[in-house]
Amino acid sequence: MRSEPFSADDSARLIEQVQRALANRTPLFIRGGNSKAFLGRAVDGEAIDTRSHRGIVSYDPTELIMTARAGTSVSEINAVLDAAGQVLPCEPPAFGDAATIGGCVASGLSGPRRPWSGSVRDFVLGCRVITGQGKHLRFGGEVMKNVAGYDASRLLAGSFGCLGLITEVSLKVLPKARLQRSLTLDLAAADVLRELSTWRKAALPVSGACYIDGKLHIRLEGGTGSVNAAVDRIGGVDHDMRFWEQLREHRLPFFDDPRQLWRISLPNNSPIDPMPGNVLIDWAGAQRWLKSDASPDTIRQSAQAAGGHATCFTSSSTTEPFHPLAAPLLRFHKQLKQQLDPNGIFNPGRMYDGL
Structure with a gap:
């Protein structure tokens, strides 16, 4: 204890x-x-x-x-x-x-x-x-x-x-994993998802995958033998392990851009298509951080066309930070709110107007 x-x-x-x-x-x-x-x-x-x-x-x-x-x-x-x-x-x-x-x-x-x-x-x-x-x-x-x-x-x-x-x-x-390694590879955007898919099928001990500025950053975690074998297969060069904390806490230079920050959630096999701004790809493609001056409607239409949704991480930059819900889903959320907080006293409107 x-x-x-x-x-x-x-x-x-x-x-x-x-x-x-x-x-x-x-x-x-x-x-x-x-x-x-x-x-x-x-x-x-x-x-x-x-x-x-x-x-x-x-x-x-x-x-x-x-x-x-x-x-x-x-x-x-x-x-x-x-x-x-x-x-x-x-x-x-x-x-x-x-x-x-x-x-x-x-x-x-x-x-x-x-x-x-x-x-x-x-x-x-x-x-x-x-x-x-x-x-x-x-x-x-x-x-x-x-x-x-x-x-x-x-x-x-x-x-x-x-x-x-x-x-x-x-x-x-x-x-904790017995061994951690952080690697960086120079890779074209068109090749990123193919390589990640190959490593996933090979059950390599990947625990982080981020693509930015033409470089794929890979974190490996696991037993000594499995991690070292994965390093031999993937190649690349060693990179500072602090990169992953900086990514998690939004302390990479990418996040210093004064434009609005959007989190785009997508199916992990979504193609790396151009988006209206600068993009950092995380979660092996399933999460994409976007710095952009484009309108919320433009960004959300782009995310929705790719099968995902967009959340604004910049305070007060839009009246609806979370991606609007479809009418049936919003109705379910309201029913749940009514059951657990019938008088609506807890954080009213924090996620959506009227919720």
Whole structure:
């Protein structure tokens, strides 16, 4: 068992504020470290701050399970895991030292390893949440075998606080790879997807694939023998391993471009066709970062034509940062919101107007 330097259960205060908001019909803006405040629509509501509700509740390295309160910082969790030779497999971006594990789950963002390890949602075993009725409920459990309410806890991942206030989360963690290597290859854009497909069929231990400025960056993770064999097959030259953290945290020079930043989600085999701006290809082609001055409609039409969708990562650059939902899907989202937050007090409008 490991504990953080500071740990406190402040759930009573959070419950009281939610119940007061319900009585007064006051909307609440859920905030932790506020590291992802740029993502989504502005919320006009009273702030409810989770950072005082923090600490690692339990951690069993042998069972690969950690439970932490929502206000616990991601950096502290990573430090505890690192000391035990373990990691959060989906390597969620923090965008600063203030990021909390509650915000990590609520945003549902994953790093470069996501296509090979899974998303944040895939590693959520259970959650405690304050509902729109002011009740403090537990969904899921701390082991994979406990599936009661498992889907409900996974719904909270990527919900941006619109369905309830997460107070605690249990996550599956994994051991670090024995060996990591980062390689760079000079490659034409037309050859990138073909090579990645070949390596995938050969079951090479790839855990990151990014293409920018005519160079394909590859990360390999696994056992010593498998990684070294993959290096021999792929070739290329060694590259600084810090590249992957810089990519995850948007600290590469590409992200310094003052134009709007868009995240384009596509099927991973989508052709590398020209887009209206500068493009960085991540997730072996499934995620493409775009810097562009083109209109939101132009960018979304381009993404939709390729079978994907586009999200704006630049604060206040568009009134609808998330890709508009089809009418049946929006109706389902509204029904879900009505069930879990019938009075609409949690982060109203953060994702979509009227939600």
